[in-house]
Amino acid sequence: MSRTTARIATIAVFAASLLAAAAPAVAQQAAPQTQAAPPAPASAEARAAYDRADPLSRSVFWTEQAELNPMDPVAGVKAAQAMRDLGRYQEAADMAERVLLVQPANVEAMLEVGRSHIARGQAFYGVSALERARDARPSDWRAWSLLGAAYEQVRRSQDAQAAWAQALALSPDNPDVLTNMAISAMTRGDTSAAEPLLRRAAAQPGASLKVRLNLAMALGLNGKMGEAEQMMRRDLPPDAADRNLEWLRARAGSAAADQARTWGSLQGG
Numbered sequence: 197m198s199r200t201t202a203r204i205a206t207i208a209v210f211a212a213s214l215l216a217a218a219a220p221a222v223a224q225q226a227a228p229q230t231q232a233a234p235p236a237p238a239s240a241e242a243r244a245a246y247d248r249a250d251p252l253s254r255s256v257f258w259t260e261q262a263e264l265n266p267m268d269p270v271a272g273v274k275a276a277q278a279m280r281d282l283g284r285y286q287e288a289a290d291m292a293e294r295v296l297l298v299q300p301a302n303v304e305a306m307l308e309v310g311r312s313h314i315a316r317g318q319a320f321y322g323v324s325a326l327e328r329a330r331d332a333r334p335s336d337w338r339a340w341s342l343l344g345a346a347y348e349q350v351r352r353s354q355d356a357q358a359a360w361a362q363a364l365a366l367s368p369d370n371p372d373v374l375t376n377m378a379i380s381a382m383t384r385g386d387t388s389a390a391e392p393l394l395r396r397a398a399a400q401p402g403a404s405l406k407v408r409l410n411l412a413m414a415l416g417l418n419g420k421m422g423e424a425e426q427m428m429r430r431d432l433p434p435d436a437a438d439r440n441l442e443w444l445r446a447r448a449g450s451a452a453a454d455q456a457r458t459w460g461s462l463q464g465g
Contacts, residue, residue, distance in 0.1 A: 210253050237259070237268070243261075251278045254281075255275055258441065261274075271450035276312065279312075280315055285316035286316060286406070288315075289316070290323075292309040303329050307325075308427050310325050313341065314345050319347075319348070320349075323347070323350065326343045331340075337367035339368065340373075340375060341363040343355075344359035344360040344363065345376050345380075347359060353380075356380060357377075358408060360376065360377050369396060369400055370403055371398070372397075374396050375397050376407070377399060382413075387417040389450065390414045391411070393430065398411045408427055408431055409427075409440075412428050412431075413440075413444065415427070417447060428440055
């Protein structure tokens, strides 16, 4: 091999080694940037755990889940329920309405629209959604019960009584329906009619603390302070029981119950 030929071969080998060394960097620059995968919906276990959490934690969690998947049939409704539990009634109604924009047949969202507007004292704006829920599921007592509450709030008393009668036909002796009927009577000042309804409600296995406290209120307003105090002492801490009993003693025998104090019970099933 001549000296010139050897020099050319050396240069070729050196150039090849440079290209080989540069190749990974060139390939790395040419490779497309990989995007981070979108967050996945929470597992069933995580969802169940958040269902047992406080309302604020639930509202944050379920709002995030609804934003991840607006077609999730559960997340938006659960977020609205949590907001309502926090007393953020208008936000709850707005969230439930957002669900209906993308899921117009979601009956649970319709019911939540109604509950939220009833809770904020503006039931008129929830009547249409509740009537759609009733028409979509005529055998669901909750729609009828909530309609009764909404009709009563907008002073359609005959319609309210008819709706509650249908709710009881579908779910006899349902404590929520009986409580709504009783609170309706109390807001009209008819505490004597409210008492037997609340006694029936409180006697049911599924009766809640709300039912028992409303019965105690009716008893106190009817002058039965001894029985009312016994119930409150069983269900409330001493300071809360003292406050409620003081309120009742100031109004015992009055023909009219305080609507602001009792209307919160008119929230249906």
